[in-house]
Every structure is written in structure tokens, then in C-alpha cells.
């Protein structure tokens with residue numbers, strides 16, 4: 001049975017990746033901070049699908065966290081076939097006055113942990129001549145985002161990094177996807193404070209279902225698509241605008257929309 005390692009598996013998109021991959025027969029390594037949620041999810045999926053699931057509770061903003069996960073898997077003799085770097089969060093606010101430690105943690109989780117985990121897992125895939133990595137970015141990757149400046153920059157990093165890895169590895173039997181969802185119904189808006197700008201998730205926008213986003217990512221994996229902007233006209237428009245228009249214009253337009261939450 002193939003083995004998938006999913007970061008941020010305790011809820012949201014990561015939980016849906018776990019559910020859909022378990023149904024496809026993957027053994028799972030579930031990583032996040034919430035031990036109880038990971039264990040409950042693992043137990044449920046083992047009982048439902050006859051798979052194995054290992055829950056590893058770590059804070060991925062800590063420097064040795066990825067190594068700790070990797071060492072645990074090596075001790076179990078588990079080699080990762082599919083790595084899903086999904087854990088991440090955003091933080092809404094004007095950069096000069098926002099919480100500094102939160103910006104640092106965001107870079108550590110959205111960027112550093114993703115790089116570290118990939119660097120630990122990829123050599124094994126290369127040695128075996130097969131494997132896949134899905135890095136979860138966002139449509140925020142395609143343009144600067146005032147009032148979520150560090151978040152969008154972290155996702156631009158993920159897009160650039162993933163595309164480079166895709167090209168380095170595509171002829172070696174290894175597939176790398178950069179998944180770029182738009183607004184999706186998860187805890188993301190509450191954690192990031194975006195609900196201050198747009199109200200609660202039901203008020204103005206139709207958010208994507210997280211299960212649908214994951215389904216699209218897994219279909220795209222079958223088709224070996226490198227960059228996946230998930231369905232919806234507004235997602236395609238936002239991603240396209242970032243490519244067509246200069247940064248000054250998209251930043252000015254985005255500032256008008258995202259500045260609404262500022263007093």
C-alpha cells in the first residue's frame with residue numbers, strides 16, 4: 001500500500017486529503033498539533049478502510065519538527081510515496097502594526113517547514129524513481145496582497161519553489177503539484193482574521209467545499225498537472241490578473257478590497 005504524509009491533517013483541506021486518500025487505499029501519516037483530532041481521524045479511517053494510520057502531533061514552526069517526523073517514519077521503516085505539504089495559516093492586518101511573532105511563525109510554517117519536509121522526503125523518492133509532492137499554495141500566490149502581505153509572499157514562494165521542483169524532477173518519475181485554491185470553507189478565515197473583512201463565511205461569498213478542492217487536486221495528480229488553480233471563474237480571474245497586470249496595479253486594487261477591515 002502506498003504511504004501519504006499529510007501536514008495539517010487535523011482539519012480543513014488536510015483532513016479531506018486524509019479521507020479521500022484513505023478511501024483510495026493509502027496508509028497515512030497524519031501531522032498537526034492537535035493530537036486528539038489526529039488520533040480520532042486515524043482510528044476512524046483505519047476502521048473504515050482497513051489502512052494503517054500514524055498520528056504524529058508536532059508544532060511544525062519548531063526547527064526540529066520535520067526531522068522528528070522523518071526520524072519516526074524511518075524507525076517504522078515507512079517510505080513516503082506522496083507528500084502533501086498542506087499546513088499553513090494567514091494573518092490579516094497592516095504589516096507595520098501587526099503581531100510580529102505571528103508573521104515569523106507564518107514564514108516558519110508556510111515556507112520553512114514545507115522546504116524542510118520536502119528536503120527530507122525527496123531524496124528517498126529520487127532513489128526509488130517514483131513519488132509525488134503536493135504543495136498547497138493559494139491564488140494569493142499570483143499577486144501581492146496588502147493586509148496579508150506575508151501570507152501572499154509565503155504562497156508566492158511555494159508557487160515558485162514547486163514549479164522549480166516540478167521541472168527538476170519530472171523526468172525522474174517524480175511529480176510535483178502546486179495546488180492554488182481560492183476561498184474554501186475551512187477554519188482558515190477564522191484563524192487568519194479574514195472574517196473581519198468579509199464577515200462570516202456564509203455572508204457574501206460562495207466558498208468552495210474543501211472536499212471538492214481535494215478531489216480536484218487528486219484528479220490533477222493523475223493528469224500530472226503542475227499548477228492547479230481550483231475551479232471557479234473568480235479564482236481563474238485572480239490568478240490571471242496577477243500574470244497580466246503589473247504588481248503596482250494589482251496591489252492597489254487588492255488594498256482597496258482588503259483595507260476594508262482596517263479601522
Ligand SMILES: NC(=O)c1ccc[n+]([C@@H]2O[C@H](COP(=O)([O-])OP(=O)(O)OC[C@H]3O[C@@H](n4cnc5c(N)ncnc54)[C@H](OP(=O)(O)O)[C@@H]3O)[C@@H](O)[C@H]2O)c1
Nearest residue numbers: 008010011012013032033034060088138183184186187188
Ligand atoms: N481555506 C482557504 O480559503 C484557503 C485558500 C487557499 C489556500 N489555503 C491553504 O490551505 C492550507 C490548509 O488550510 P485550511 O484552509 O485547511 O485551514 P485550517 O482548517 O485552519 O487547517 C490548517 C491545518 O494546519 C495545521 N496547523 C496549523 N498550524 C500548525 C503548526 N504550527 N504545526 C502543525 N500544523 C499546523 C492545523 O492543525 P492544528 O491546529 O491541529 O495544528 C490544521 O490541520 C493552508 O496552507 C492554507 O494557506 C486555504
